[in-house]
Amino acid sequence: MNFASDNWAGAAPRVLEAVARVNEGAMRAYGGDEVTARVKARLCDVFERDLSVFLVVTGTAANALSLATLAQSWRSVLCHAEAHVVDVECGATEFYSGGAKLVGLPGVGGKVPLEAVARHLAVPRRVPHQMIPAALSLTQSTELGTVYSVDEIGALAELAHAHGLGVHLDGARFANALVRLGATPAEMTWRAGVDILSFGGTKNGCIAAEAVIVFDAERAGHIAERRMRGGHLLSKSRFVAAQLESYLAADHWLDLAAHANAAAARLAAGLARLGIRIPLAVEANQIFPILPAGVDAALRAAGAAFHPWTTASLPEGTAIGEDEVLVRLVTSFATRDEEVDRFLAVAAQGMREVNAV
Incomplete structure (x- = not known):
């Protein structure tokens, strides 16, 4: 992933x-x-x-x-x-x-x-x-x-x-x-x-x-x-x-980019269905969700690779709690649907565990 x-x-x-x-x-x-x-x-x-x-x-x-x-x-x-x-x-x-x-x-x-x-x-x-x-x-x-x-x-x-x-x-x-x-x-x-x-x-x-x-x-x-x-x-x-x-x-260059963008849209839509906040519009192949710390940990334990992120450019009023982390997710021409679906499945399990606490 x-x-x-x-x-x-x-x-x-x-x-x-x-x-x-x-x-x-x-x-x-x-x-x-x-x-x-x-x-x-x-x-x-x-x-x-x-x-x-x-x-x-x-x-x-x-x-x-x-x-x-x-x-x-x-x-x-x-x-x-x-x-x-x-x-x-x-x-x-x-x-x-x-x-x-x-x-x-x-x-x-x-x-x-x-x-x-x-x-x-x-x-x-x-x-x-x-x-x-x-x-x-x-x-x-x-x-x-x-x-x-x-x-x-x-x-x-x-x-x-x-x-x-x-x-x-x-x-x-x-x-x-x-x-x-x-x-x-x-x-x-x-x-x-x-x-x-x-x-x-x-x-x-x-x-x-x-x-x-x-x-x-x-x-x-x-x-x-x-x-x-x-x-x-x-x-x-x-x-x-x-x-x-x-x-x-x-x-070919446009087909490759369209694939990356579609993978980002699929990933963002799945995260949104889980109730995960995405404060910036997903308009290309990068997504910046705010993950509960437990979900972040679960994804990393499952082998997902992504970076924590810091920025001063979020919309006014966007708050990141002590138990949350802003991350960057990037898709590419090579991103597979199975990777997206696996990431979402792990995130869903992580959300269930966070909400059960």
Whole structure:
């Protein structure tokens, strides 16, 4: 019963097969191969426009390279206070940008509120003593499993652009959000005002495959040089490209995400029937239930893997008792119905024992 992380899942069989296929023979190095060229063309089709595409193997690299391109070392980047870029990437953006500051803003459910951005931008900055915002980074879906609507992204991007900020979207779980909204990739990104996207595949069936996608060539800056200097240009780039080519073929990436989302919905519905509180909407493949301590213990004793969680972004009035624990459950493309049902059966028994006391 793995609900610890979608990073714990393996790779989709089609992705593994694609990597094996490109192992035959010799191909040009450093992205000069035909597989990389096909992936770039495919991404242009997916997003309905010409793009600049830079393949990397980690989401941290994609985020840091993107934000370092948008923000000079003496500028700042606005994001949610619990965003991946500010909370768990060990200062990668600051490192790659040479010092740009990440400024976390509060918001329920991991989402940056329009009002919070407006308030921050309305405060006069004393130049040269204070950093001037250069970019806004949004996470889709968020660290707490919620999803920005296309209109929400559009409103935030419009405000950011009005103040001269570039807009970055951390799409580590991009496919999960896209499936949830039923939008097109273009609608959820450049048509809504996104300038640079960290396009994730690793959490959704790839081995290690991400891409920095720049929607306006003028925004690309010197990403190619930054990627090389930072050690993220792979000589055998075809193995990353092969993953993404298989991932994108015949909308396989959307099918994988739809499976993960459906597993989360099934799990959340089952927990709700047991009377377990879930204070945040389950909109992608992450669930944040508040478990009675006895249920938490029973699940762990049965071998379930999941993480306790702390956050300052729960809805106002949400209380977690001394005998309760907030946890994070994550489903993936590989989650089986049997895993969900077993987890729910153990949770049900745990609830019976808690209620009997």
